[in-house]
Amino acid sequence: MEMDKRYTIKLALTSLNLTKKLSQIINSSGGFEVIAAVDTRHPDLLVMELSGDVGKIMKGIESLLKSGKVSDVFLTAESVNPTILMQAMRIGVKEFIAQPFDDMEILDALKRFKERQTVGAVQAGKKNGQIISVFGSKGGVGTTTVAVNLAVSLAKCAGQYSIALLDMNTLFGEIPLFLEMEPKFHWGEITKHIDRLDDTFLSNILTHHRSGVQVLPSPAYLNGHVRPTPEIMDKLLGLMKQMFDFVIIDSGQSTNDSSLKVLQISDTLLLLSILSLPCLTNTNKLLKSLTDLGYMSPDRIKVVLNRYIKKNEISLKDAEASIGTKIFFTIPNEYDATMAAINNGKPLLELAPKSQITKTFLDLAASLSNSKAGEVKKKSMFFGLA
Ligand SMILES: Nc1ncnc2c1ncn2[C@@H]1O[C@H](COP(=O)(O)OP(=O)(O)OP(=O)(O)O)[C@@H](O)[C@H]1O
Ligand SMILES: [Mg+2]
Structure with missing residues (x-):
């Protein structure tokens, strides 16, 4: 430092x-x-x-x-x-x-x-990082699995990039379990000291995972933490964008003001769905609401289908027709690997490096990092006596 x-x-x-x-x-x-x-x-x-x-x-x-x-x-x-x-x-x-x-x-x-x-x-x-929010169309569709493994895969596949992983799930944030870590701080620390927020302060709050990912978990107990307001999220993500190449956010299913603000600031929203009628219906509603209300332009929303099996009653084509948009990525259904990863507190890359699902996460990371605009902010210069 x-x-x-x-x-x-x-x-x-x-x-x-x-x-x-x-x-x-x-x-x-x-x-x-x-x-x-x-x-x-x-x-x-x-x-x-x-x-x-x-x-x-x-x-x-x-x-x-x-x-x-x-x-x-x-x-x-x-x-x-x-x-x-x-x-x-x-x-x-x-x-x-x-x-x-x-x-x-x-x-x-x-x-x-x-x-x-x-x-x-x-x-x-100063960087001009990308903020990628992962949002579940329904509870339990794999939002945390995707956020965690995408972050770790980005750190791996693009070794030169710095990655932060942030949890927007209040109370039920599970990232520390998925990565078997005991973070000293969570974002309650930031909401409490928002006036002190700068890169040094934030660096001290984040917890380093051995994969290289810097984690900011959510509070584990309801003990009167100041909730993150939209203004706080604006400030926090503005700073994180300057410090990291990628900020991955586990948004859960939260649609409160702060979470909507986060979506609004995000460069990409990975809207997670599975091939089931209720979930696809939710995906459809979310797509419509987010774009109709002007929170996000359609081109920034990418639908990702988790737990994909080819022999499903609903085909990919049916799914695309029902939500009225192309599916950006499919992640295979691999229950044993994902469950073992969670129970061992290890990312898939470590626990099942050869599996198809691990390869898929690396592909997803590669496709997202390829589209990263490598814009470097001009160094500002001062002349004369300071
Ligand atoms: N691709 C997959 N194949 C098989 N099982 C999966 C896959 N992705 C996730 N799962 C399983 O789904 C369950 C829920 O995963 P996860 O906790 O990531 O979902 P979530 O959407 O974050 O849930 P919550 O709404 O509780 O936060 C886990 O048991 C996990 O193993
Ligand atoms: Mg979750």
Whole structure:
């Protein structure tokens, strides 16, 4: 994490005394390593004394900053005229340190340097992840099975992606059982401290599963947790989108305001159904309500058929006709494997790596990650003195 990072500083000063004094101040601040002037590494921060050929020094600094070999330069001098100061600002020098050195002034400048670095890193690392909600047309159709195994398969098939798994089932959230984990926190922690929500806070709340998936479970007991409001879900998912390539949500069958908000924000809704008349009827109603009420455009809803057996009384064609849309994916009926996976608290990839259903989840993950728009947000740049 950012906190542990140590920035390197090179001091290009004319006197040994000044170097010693400045090193002392820097070392008292923590988080920095002063490297020798002869060290060939490019430092994160260069502190340069203005003496001699000012024009040449400026040119040197300008090219160092432009090439990105150093990310920040501080200038120091006993005195400096305003024209030179202006010129230094224009080429990207961030701080001017007066001599004799003032401890507080230098510590403040170092603090500002650290803040700039952190902002830069966060901005550069911002993702534009995809939110995929898994919603059951009926209880027990396999929503949690699909959410969990899709998340794990995405982590596996697309090793370079970061994946979060979030449970919207209040009270009856089962993700920790499916993945045999004992999370310290659930989203009650977030609703309680919504003002503190940022990437560091969220990273500390999430529980890491060995598959690489980061899990945010729901509260296991009704002990007066603040319910997630639509505004909270908006804020939480907005942040998660920046931090993860994929956010998979086990939506259960919940249609309260917050769950509808989540659907609205989702890039893709996997609407889970099975080949039974009551379930298909529900799927139909859900498709209509969600699109008619404007919660989701039809192209973002993908119907996934779970527990699929070819020799069913209702054929795929019948099903498609009855819901008026194509079926995006079918997941085979494999009761033994899914049941064993649940009872052992292991994802299918671990428990039944060779099975057809595991392959299907990898295919589903691949098809969803292929359609991911690999849009990278432009790193924002700041010029001049911050
Ligand atoms: N593809 C499948 N083949 C066979 N059985 C399955 C399949 N998917 C899920 N199941 C079984 O269906 C049952 C319910 O699964 P799961 O808990 O994932 O459903 P759910 O929709 O999340 O249920 P709930 O509404 O209780 O949250 C489990 O016993 C599971 O083993
Ligand atoms: Mg469930």
